[in-house]
Amino acid sequence: MDTRFTRGKSAILERSLTRPKTEVSVSAFALLFSEMVQYCQSRVYSVSELQARLADLGQGVGASLLDVLVLREKNGKRETKVLNILLFIKVSVWKALFGKEADKLEQANDDDKTGFPAKVTAHWHKGTTLMIKFDEAVIARDKALDGR
């Protein structure tokens, strides 16, 4: 291993980023997650605050996961188009998280606004559905890319 650039820094940077071999049980995760929800619940006064806190926790997870997955699955190329990022989420991210692809990617046609910097909310619609609502700027950008 070439340690030229990391000498003096931590050994963690030397480690490989391939999928870890260790498998944990789903119940370990479920118990941990449930405890985290309860912890957040004890510190807020409303449901929306709870949701916000949980989402904050998730954001850190997502950011780290994105880096690792992009490196592994796509050799470092990140998606720039809306449909592709959604497919990436549907396939790679979901597989990494839950072991299988997300069931369906449905487009809400009645709503013109979908894009990249997004608000994601969880709803109950044919199972747990995550609605991804993008900003207008992203749609404009995507249209511009298509036009090229």
Next chain:
Amino acid sequence: MSRQSNRTTESKKMNSELFTLTYGALVTQLCKDYENDEEVNKQLDKMGYNIGVRLIEDFLARSSVGRCHDFRETADVIAKVAFKMYLGITPSVTNWSPAGDEFSLILENNPLVDFVELPDNHSNLVYSNILCGVLRGALEMVQMAVDVRFAQDTLRGDNVTEIRMKFVKRIEENLPAGDE
């Protein structure tokens, strides 16, 4: 995750990455919420205790292990069955005290700390302290009061991670233990 009605002794497994990241998010949040490491350690222990109290039921339901006859058996079950079932690792049991009431679990690798580094300003943080709480809570539900602490921690510069478990006493089976 829907609960299947057919009872299976096989546990569903998942890749440890999400687990590691989720635990990391929790510790990060706790560090933000509490000003000092000692508080975070206590909070992790408390949360671990709550988890342990529920985990033991899941464990007993899914493993065919019967009641342990002595502390040595308990140690083996914890290392070879429980850790394997939940975290996919098998720590080794060593360093028995002469009285047979204290032992060490040596963890070669710990999925909670994959790719984790402690920054300098958190040198007192026992990152995996949740495990101490889990062990304590689970054993309390089977009438054993134990003292669990980290003797060595790779995150703090040691070569291995060592959890020291000490048997305190047998809990009488009258009332349920009070809440923490």
